[in-house]
Amino acid sequence: MMVEAKLKRRSIIVKIAIAGAGAMGGRFGTMLAQTDNPVTFIDLWADHVQAINQHGLLVHTDNGDQRVHVPAYLPQNVPGTFDLIVLFTKAMGIADMLTALKPVITPQTHILELGNGIGNIETISRFVPKEQIIAGVTVWSAALNGPGEITMKGDGSVTLEALGSNEAPFFKQVVQVLTDAGLKPTASHDVLAAIWRKAALNSVLNTYCTILDCNIGEFGQLPDHDAMIDGVLGEFAAIAANQHVHFDAAGAKQLIIAQFPDDKNGLHYPSMHQDMAKGRKTEIDFLNGYIAKVGARENIPTPVNATLTALIHGQEKLKTLHSREAVTA
Structure with a gap:
């Protein structure tokens, strides 16, 4: 069964970029795209970006297949700026990704790091102050099948902490956005x-x-x-x-x-x-x-x-x- 996923656009709450739109980035982008928030995919794989833009992201789930239509760009071609960049770049590629995205990162842009590995926060801190960093982990899973195609199965959750303050209004807004997307976030005071x-x-x-x-x-x-x-x-x-x-x-x-x-x-x-x-x-x-x-x-x-x-x-x-x-x- 193929279902065409349509993005809601009733109101703009948080302008979101998914930097690293592979398996996990694709999953988060797909789930976030079902909320009222505009989502943009950013990825280094040109064939993947082209496939998403031409046909939408093909997503296989336990409940059938859908195509999610979200704009996708190579890092050097990204237009505009974002309120939130969700970083799913591989640990060894974080510095290169953030270097490429410097023109679209403003003092108001927050970076949510959800990738694997230890030491990623230290890398991100070279590009933005800690007040703009949200550190987190997730046990959601996904698989990248090929250009423009992922599989989403299983359940998951997100644990996150603002390195500035969990009481900051924008952090609370991010938690609400993730909740609306069904990503099951929990705010932590010991994200390390x-x-x-x-x-x-x-x-x-x-x-x-x-x-x-x-x-x-x-x-x-x-x-x-x-x-x-x-x-x-x-x-x-x-x-x-x-x-x-x-x-x-x-x-x-x-x-x-x-x-x-x-x-x-x-x-x-x-x-x-x-x-x-x-x-x-x-x-x-x-x-x-x-x-x-x-x-x-x-x-x-x-x-x-x-x-x-x-x-x-x-x-x-x-x-x-x-x-x-x-x-x-």
Whole structure:
């Protein structure tokens, strides 16, 4: 069943840009586009931008398919300015994206960071003052099928905190906009703990599912999944204590296990698995690799995260070699 999604335009509340309109950016843009707020997609992939503009974003859901018509631009072509930029750029691409968007970022523009990994806030702080940054994490999931096409399945939520003040009127407005879009936001006063919890989730599910070539539910069916989870989380806890970050390993494990059922995210292949399959660079250095790097610097043993990081880098290298061999064959 194909349903043409029509954007509501009764009133303009918040002018929103989705910077990084891939799987997760596409999902958030799709859900936000059902509110009264104008949404713009920004992405580096020219074919993706062209497909969205020509045909709309094709979205597959459990309830059928729809095409969402939202304007899309390459970063250097974005017109106008925005009240809110929702940043879903890969961690290693944040600086390049914000550099390209400098002409459309004003003193009134707030940046909501929802990408994976640890250290992203520090990167964003090079471009805007902390009063314009909203830090957050999300356990929503999605898959990018190809240019102009995504799949949205499962449930999720968003945890966010204004680095200025959660009492600021604009922050409260953002929370309301996300609520209206069905994104289930919760305002936090310790978003750093939430960021580390999400990074721990990704360092388990993204990394193991990529190495084992399985989806989240299949990982949960493995007889040794408990030991594999505990190995990663134990080292996360040690590094978090060293960095004076509150980290609840038991809570993180519960969150991971909660993703296993099919009606949650069990059927989902995490973003790292998708990146590896398509030969794209992964975010491993901002997940397990971050823990291993700090462990090496602080003389704290992190053999599990260091090994997982090396395995992912090994897969990346082999993918590159195989691609070159295929071209020269």
